[in-house]
Amino acid sequence: MKTVLQIKLLPDAAQYAALKDTMRVFNEACNCIAEVAFREQCASKFVLQKQMYDPVRKQFGLSAQLTIRAIAKVVDAYKRDKSKQCFFKPAGAVVYDQRILSFKGLEAVSILTVQGRLTVAMQMGDYQRLHMGRGHGQADLVLVDGVFYVLVVIETPTAPSIDPNGFIGVDLGIVQIASDSDGESFSGEAVENTRRRYHELRKALQANGSRSARRHLQRIRRNESRFRRNQNHVISRKLVEKAKDTGRGIKLEQLKYIRERTTVRKSDRAKHSGWSFFQLQSFIEYKAKREGVAVQYVNPRNTSRQCAACGHTEKANRKTQSRFQCVACGRVANADQNAAINIAARAHVNKPIVACNDDNGLSEHSRKPRRLRQGN
Ligand SMILES: [Zn+2]
Incomplete structure (x- = not known):
């Protein structure tokens, strides 16, 4: 690759x-x-x-x-x-x-x-x-x-692909950056707090408008995206390691739908989340490829409204952002984990939307190289 x-x-x-x-x-x-x-x-x-x-x-x-x-x-x-x-x-x-x-x-x-x-x-x-x-x-x-x-x-050399014995389903979100079907989740709280702090600073500096304020803003932006990238590297590495250690593959939602699903689409927050989701998926994909771990994509329709136990699908199943309670069978679960289990159980769709590299657009010179970096 x-x-x-x-x-x-x-x-x-x-x-x-x-x-x-x-x-x-x-x-x-x-x-x-x-x-x-x-x-x-x-x-x-x-x-x-x-x-x-x-x-x-x-x-x-x-x-x-x-x-x-x-x-x-x-x-x-x-x-x-x-x-x-x-x-x-x-x-x-x-x-x-x-x-x-x-x-x-x-x-x-x-x-x-x-x-x-x-x-x-x-x-x-x-x-x-x-x-x-x-x-x-x-x-x-x-x-x-x-x-x-x-x-x-x-x-980069890739490991021979392992025939997966089952899949880990991974649900990507804003509050919990990633939740898997084993019940492990990676909180977005730290990221979200940093983002908010930067956002406040940015507003104050933008009002100022001076040259040094612009420089300062640039630095803030750099720090913020570096922070996110590091976070995504850590999460993707943990998920891929777990999949490899347990002989499983990874299932993810097809990305374009995740963007549609974020409710505050036009806001700064959604823009960042959209990009961050994309980056996290890309990191999972290339690390998995390197380790021979299979990655598959599923249709995300109703993954958060369907009951992982009885299959009943209804909007009312999801009581709050974090709580799932099936109106048919009464099963109570963490909403993200419920979605992750559904993702793990779904049949994969053929064509992944996400590219395997963080970015392969070397010829698009307007892109900044820090987006291209893939350490860790
Ligand atoms: Zn149910």
Whole structure:
């Protein structure tokens, strides 16, 4: 399976300036090429290369290989949406291949810039070290909050899949982030409290509107999403470990319905929850795949209204957010656990909606790399 490694670069001041210049020039060249591509309605690398290669090299002083990558980036973007001309921000990603970016052991990367080839120090975690050397040909140079990263797609080994002996059903929610059919649940309380605290701070800072307030806000946002991601990593790891240890698979609700089910859809909270659900599912999926644990998706219709004991389905069965009481057989249960048992018992639907990677959109340069990271 494919995963994305995020490698932080540690350039000195001169190297930093060179990288930034390279990024700016590269994207200016992309905009120039995009104009022609759109005007002539041309999505052919070959045709654009023939027409643009020399003028772009001359005008922007780009190397041969970076010029070719710029053309390729434009073609990719234009193919995605031919209805409008693509624009590239000055700090958009620069696409590299092994001829212009290579790793020097585990400590440095050799990278082509407008100042020529530079050897830039890099910082990697253990996870990255473990996986270096499995990289494919391409790497993206990105700039996030003033820090340069190289993103590399690697092939991660997966365990042979285990034929599951039963399934753990997992219900995702807002109050309880995840509840499983064994009765174990992971509270969202800590997350929710942090979110609320951040939300208050954000409101106060937004009213302020100064430059330093904006910076502060950015930091808060980063902390919040890092907190959520860590939480999702912990929960997904525990669920996958349990499934593996007991020889079972994992069943989840198909995701698009979870979004519909959250009642306060338009609010900030729902937006966050929607994203967080998606992230948690993705983490469960890729960790499970790595361990050979089967993941299946079920239709979530009425999972929270159906009685897991007698099957009776009625809205009135769910007394409160947390309490389930069947009006037919009188069974009393925790509402999330009842839903999780239903999920475990349901037949799986064919096509999972969620992608197996946290994000596989390396070519979508607008995405921020921290969303791509998959540690732990
Ligand atoms: Zn019942």
